[in-house]
Amino acid sequence: xxxxxxxxxxxxxxxxxxxxxxxxxxxxxxxxxxxxxxxxxxxxxxxxxxxxxxxxxxxxxxxxxxxxxxxxxxxxxxxxxxxxxxxxxxxxxxxxxxxxxxxxxxxxxxxxxxxxxxxxxxxxxxxxxxxxxxxxxxxxxxxxxxxxxxxxxxxxxxxxxxxxxxxxxxxxxxxxxxxxxxxxxxxxxxxxxxxxxxxxxxxxxxxxxxxxxxxxxxxxxxxxxxxxxxxxxxxxxxxxxxxxxxxxxxxxxxxxxxxxxxxxxxxxxxxxxxxxxxxxxxxxxxxxxxxxxxxxxxxxxxxxxxxxxxxxxxxxxxxxxxxxxxxxxxxxxxxxxxxxxxxxxxxxxxxxxxxxxxxxxxxxxxxxxxxxxxxxx
Amino acid sequence: xxxxxxxxxxxxxxxxxxxxxxxxxxxxxxxxxxxxxxxxxxxxxxxxxxxxxxxxxxxxxxxxxxxxxxxxxxxxxxxxxxxxxxxxxxxxxxxxxxxxxxxxxxxxxxxxxxxxxxxxxxxxxxxxxxxxxxxxxxxxxxxxxxxxxxxxxxxxxxxxxxxxxxxxxxxxxxxxxxxxxxxxxxxxxxxxxxxxxxxxxxxxxxxxxxxxxxxxxxxxxxxxxxxxxxxxxxxxxxxxxxxxxxxxxxxxxxxxxxxxxxxxxxxxxxxxxxxxxxxxxxxxxxxxxxxxxxxxxxxxxxxxxxxxxxxxxxxxxxxxxxxxxxxxxxxxxxxxxxxxxxxxxxxxxxxxxxxxxxxxxxxxxxxxxxxxxxxxxxxxxxxxxxxxxxxxxxxxxxxxxxxxxxxxxxxxxxxxxxxxxxxxxxxxxxxxxxxxxxxxxxxx
Numbered sequence: 001x002x003x004x005x006x007x008x009x010x011x012x013x014x015x016x017x018x019x020x021x022x023x024x025x026x027x028x029x030x031x032x033x034x035x036x037x038x039x040x041x042x043x044x045x046x047x048x049x050x051x052x053x054x055x056x057x058x059x060x061x062x063x064x065x066x067x068x069x070x071x072x073x074x075x076x077x078x079x080x081x082x083x084x085x086x087x088x089x090x091x092x093x094x095x096x097x098x099x100x101x102x103x104x105x106x107x108x109x110x111x112x113x114x115x116x117x118x119x120x121x122x123x124x125x126x127x128x129x130x131x132x133x134x135x136x137x138x139x140x141x142x143x144x145x146x147x148x149x150x151x152x153x154x155x156x157x158x159x160x161x162x163x164x165x166x167x168x169x170x171x172x173x174x175x176x177x178x179x180x181x182x183x184x185x186x187x188x189x190x191x192x193x194x195x196x197x198x199x200x201x202x203x204x205x206x207x208x209x210x211x212x213x214x215x216x217x218x219x220x221x222x223x224x225x226x227x228x229x230x231x232x233x234x235x236x237x238x239x240x241x242x243x244x245x246x247x248x249x250x251x252x253x254x255x256x257x258x259x260x261x262x263x264x265x266x267x268x269x270x271x272x273x274x275x276x277x278x279x280x281x282x283x284x285x286x287x288x289x290x291x292x293x294x295x296x297x298x299x300x301x302x303x304x305x306x307x308x309x310x311x312x313x314x315x316x317x318x319x320x321x322x323x324x325x326x327x328x329x330x331x332x333x334x335x336x337x338x339x340x341x342x343x344x345x346x347x348x349x350x351x352x353x354x355x356x357x358x359x360x361x362x363x364x365x366x367x368x369x370x371x372x373x374x375x376x377x
Numbered sequence: 378x379x380x381x382x383x384x385x386x387x388x389x390x391x392x393x394x395x396x397x398x399x400x401x402x403x404x405x406x407x408x409x410x411x412x413x414x415x416x417x418x419x420x421x422x423x424x425x426x427x428x429x430x431x432x433x434x435x436x437x438x439x440x441x442x443x444x445x446x447x448x449x450x451x452x453x454x455x456x457x458x459x460x461x462x463x464x465x466x467x468x469x470x471x472x473x474x475x476x477x478x479x480x481x482x483x484x485x486x487x488x489x490x491x492x493x494x495x496x497x498x499x500x501x502x503x504x505x506x507x508x509x510x511x512x513x514x515x516x517x518x519x520x521x522x523x524x525x526x527x528x529x530x531x532x533x534x535x536x537x538x539x540x541x542x543x544x545x546x547x548x549x550x551x552x553x554x555x556x557x558x559x560x561x562x563x564x565x566x567x568x569x570x571x572x573x574x575x576x577x578x579x580x581x582x583x584x585x586x587x588x589x590x591x592x593x594x595x596x597x598x599x600x601x602x603x604x605x606x607x608x609x610x611x612x613x614x615x616x617x618x619x620x621x622x623x624x625x626x627x628x629x630x631x632x633x634x635x636x637x638x639x640x641x642x643x644x645x646x647x648x649x650x651x652x653x654x655x656x657x658x659x660x661x662x663x664x665x666x667x668x669x670x671x672x673x674x675x676x677x678x679x680x681x682x683x684x685x686x687x688x689x690x691x692x693x694x695x696x697x698x699x700x701x702x703x704x705x706x707x708x709x710x711x712x713x714x715x716x717x718x719x720x721x722x723x724x725x726x727x728x729x730x731x732x733x734x735x736x737x738x739x740x741x742x743x744x745x746x747x748x749x750x751x752x753x754x755x756x757x758x759x760x761x762x763x764x765x766x767x768x769x770x771x772x773x774x775x776x777x778x779x780x781x782x783x784x785x786x787x788x789x790x791x792x793x794x795x796x797x798x799x800x801x802x803x804x805x806x807x808x809x810x811x812x813x814x815x816x817x818x819x820x821x
Contacts, residue, residue: 039656047660054666060673190390193804196746197797200754204772204781204789212781219781306693313663317754321776331665332758335672347669350662358659 029366036362044355048123051347052116060340061119064129065108071130073098128345133337134330143345146330151349153222154315154326160242161249162308168250169257170300174288176258177265188258195256198314200321203248207321210244217244220323245322253307261300268296298369305361312353327353384813391809397802405616417613421605421766428604429530432489432591434780436787437599437607449484449564449592456496456585471582474504476573478588483566488549489591491533493571495525496585502578510552513567518542518552525575525584549590599787601771602778610766611791617767618749618799621682625748628686629694630741634733636690637698638725641706651695658691664754671760678762681755685748694740698733705732735814742807746800753796768792 055061073095077083083091103109107118122128128143136145176185210217218224223237268274269292277291311318315328323329327346334342385391412420420427430453441447454460460480466473482488497504507522508531520539523531533539533548543551546561553564575584598608640651670684705711706729714724755761756769757776775781775788 040660043653043656043660046657050657050661051666051669055669055673057674189808192808193390193801196743196750196800196804198747198750198754200757201750201793201796204776204793208781208786208789212784212786309659313665314754316664316668317758320758331668335668336759338672340673343669343672347662347665350665351660354660354662 029363032366033359033363036366037359040355040359040362044351045120045124047351047355048348049116049120051344051351052119052123055340055344055347056112056116056119061344062108062115064341064344065106065119066103067132068129069099069102069106069108070095073102123344123348126348128348129341131334131342132339134334134339134342143341146342147327147345147349150325150327150330153324154319154328156238157242157245157319157324157326158249158308158311158315161246162304162311164246165250165253165257165307166304169254169261172254173258173261173265174293176262177269177292178284178288180266185262188255188262191255192259195252195254197252198317199245199249199252199311200314200317202251203245203318203321206244206248206251220321222325245318245324248322249311249318253311257303257307260303261296264296264299264303265292268292271295294368298365301361301365301368305358305365308357308361309354312350312357315350385806385809388809390805394802394805394809397798398806401615401619401799401802404612405619408612408616412609412613417609417766418764420609421613422764423603423605428600428606429494430587430589431595431600431604431606432593433600433604434602434783434785434788435489435591435593435595435600436785437597437791438594439597440594440787446485447483448486448594449482449488449590451592451595452480452482452588452590454478454480454588456587467580471577471579472575474573474575474577474584476575476584476586478571478573478586479568480571480588480590481568482553482564482590484592485563486593487553487564489593491549491552491591492589493531493533493573494587494589495529495531496587497525497527497529497575497577497583499527499577499582500579504575504577504582504584506573506575506584508574509572511570511572512552512555513565513569514555516555598791601774601788607771607788607791610771611768611795613766614768614771614792614795617678617765618752618796621678621752622745622749622799622803624682625685625689625751626741626744628682629689629692630737630744632686632690633692633694634698634730634737635725637695637702638729640695641699641702642721642725642729651691652699655691655693655695658688659693661688663688664751667755668758668760671755676760676763678752678765681752681760681762685751697740698737701733701736702729705729708732739807739811739814742810743804745803745807749799749803750796753792768796 052061077091077095077098083094086094107115110118126144126147128147131141131143131146134146135141136149138145138149140146172188176182176188179185207219211219218241220241222241223234224241228234228237271291274287274291277287282291315326316331317328318324319326319328320332327349330342331346333339334346386395408417430451432451435451436448438450441450460478462475462477464475466475493508495506503524503526505522506525507520509517509519511517518539520533520536525531533552536548539548540546540551544556546554546556550561550564552569554561555565571588573584573586577584596606596608598606598611600606636651640648666688667681667684671681674680711724711728714728719728752761752767753769753772756767757773759773761767761770761773769792771792772789775785775792778785780786780788
């Protein structure tokens with residue numbers, strides 16, 4: 001607030017002002033995001049610690065670690081020609097000795113409270129152990145590799161779906177807010193309850209209609225099998241497979257989003273300064289973009305952030321229904337195969353995804369929220 | 378309050394929603410009364426003895442209402458059925474038992490299979506049975522005889538000799554057409570009769586027979602690949618879904634309300650701490666967490682319910698409720714209560730929480746379907762309660778057996794429609810209540 005008054009009072013300094021202003025804005029946004037990053041980092045660490053605690057209440061993390069040590073030690077002894085001459089008994093003793101020393105070195109013989117912090121450190125640096133049954137396409141059974149391989153499909157699917165949803169909902173809501181009480185507006189109000197069903201539910205119906213009955217779109221998967229060679233055919237195949245998931249996702253969230261965002265717009269468009277702008281004779285377009293959209297965006301972004309978070313969290317079921325080879329489907333498979341390292345690793349990676357999402361939306365929030373940009377509350 | 382209630386019934390959607398909710402409640406009560414819990418569980422576990430009389434993946438009978446070519450409905454004639462005539466003639470060495478089973482076949486398509494289930498009692502020598510089938514035009518086809526055990530099932534379609542006799546058509550087709558004509562694709566409608574003659578070899582003997590003509594349709598809900606009647610799961614899924622949705626919604630709303638109340642009332646470090654915990658909770662991935670708990674500990678519906686509530690205590694609702702509480706906190710009547718020295722507990726639980734209830738009811742009702750769907754999601758992910766028949770499990774069975782590829786649409790659509798109706802009914806009512814109780818925009 002202080003900035004804007006000083007500009008109008010002292011027009012002489014206007015030549016330097018924009019530069020210093022943008023610099024101070026940059027600093028403020030940086031400070032804000034820095035503080036958010038720090039608090040989120042702490043939040044993630046606490047969240048991961050809780051995950052570890054819950055996972056290890058049945059001793060699962062301990063078991064994973066011991067199995068890994070045993071496997072590595074046994075492989076080391078079997079593979080070393082120097083030990084060929086030893087008898088079976090000697091070898092077993094040697095293995096036990098080595099396992100003991102490794103257990104000690106890794107702190108596995110410490111009380112649980114200390115062990116839990118060792119596990120926490122491993123989870124934070126994504127040292128997630130080895131899978132029992134699952135393997136990545138490249139053949140590695142490291143949980144980290146499995147997860148890294150599954151990450152892009154999930155990011156592509158939900159990234160595109162969320163963008164589609166955001167822009168459709170935003171512009172429809174903006175348009176409807178100008179036609180409050182019209183036929184279209186009432187239709188959206190009537191359709192809002194449809195958002196009580198999640199995306200996978202609509203997915204089943206859409207697969208039934210477009211894949212089973214009409215046979216024009218694929219049942220699931222990310223690309224045709226075998227994957228088409230060449231960039232362009234691959235892209236076409238990918239897009240074809242993305243139609244139904246995105247349609248399903250949008251269908252389940254769009255009506256509620258339009259309804260609530262339109263309500264935000266209506267609340268802000270009844271403010272006095274909008275009336276004032278109208279009285280000044282500003283064009284509809286200007287009023288909409290500068291006086292209504294700008295102040296409403298932070299609220300909408302908060303609302304959207306919750307939507308994105310719930311979409312990540314719903315990934316296991318959504319990807320299972322569409323057979324999409326992403327993180328969520330990997331989690332489903334891990335549950336079916338009882339592959340505990342992957343289950344824990346997936347939970348960890350989802351925590352990270354949530355935190356990163358919150359952080360990114362925080363930056364966007366900082367950029368559009370005048371309170372962060374200009375300072376003050 | 379009463380004025381408000383009257384007002385909501387002005388919305389036609391509310392009448393629709395309330396009607397469906399009442400319908401679902403009646404269905405739940407009916408389910409619990411007509412099939413006791415233990416029986417539902419054991420039926421759904423499904424042994425051959427429970428379901429042998431059902432065809433596999435048969436559609437529901439009401440599909441015929443929409444078809445011009447009627448599909449055959451399963452016919453099951455039990456030994457004590459009054460259409461069966463049974464005459465017993467004593468002979469010197471045993472009995473001759475004649476059984477006649479008439480049945481009407483009025484469909485435009487063939488049955489899936491036919492089977493005769495014999496039960497017999499005898500001392501040493503097993504009875505010998507001969508059968509023949511008489512079609513409406515009077516043709517009689519005899520089936521070569523066989524010995525039967527105490528329990529014996531004869532499947533017409535698997536009888537190779539019979540198939541050969543019927544110009545290489547399986548019995549459920551060949552017995553129903555005029556083999557001399559060219560029209561072998563449509564069954565002849567009318568009354569068929571199966572004649573059974575059993576010869577037993579001792580005095581204390583008896584033979585009974587049950588005829589099952591497996592149709593392409595069966596029961597009001599159809600059957601799945603294990604011959605189970607989907608009706609059991611659809612019926613029992615109702616009380617389970619409603620119970621889970623309701624308990625989860627009550628549990629989460631109440632706990633969040635209390636946390637929000639404490640947070641808003643005490644303020645200061647308590648408020649900051651509780652808000653930080655809410656932030657941590659936001660980073661915990663809800664569904665993966667539930668999947669982890671379901672895999673590592675227990676899939677029992679009550680364990681999952683508890684986990685859902687525990688994971689939601691510090692959910693987003695806390696922030697919404699907290700801001701509501703902050704407004705209420707400033708109202709004069711709270712000030713008054715404070716000035717005469719009411720305790721913190723009294724103010725939170727007796728003055729602030731009741732004030733929020735009308736604002737909460739809509740949110741609470743909208744919350745119910747999301748938990749109903751959550752329960753179904755877990756079932757589809759293979760983490761449903763292992764003993765209970767639920768809607769989600771039916772969808773999961775259908776998905777894992779490729780129902781959508783195979784065209785067994787009813788298997789997916791029926792539980793989905795029930796889910797959809799439940800979701801719509803509660804959210805329609807919830808949104809309407811929201812408009813009545815919290816009229817933010819009504820003045821416009």
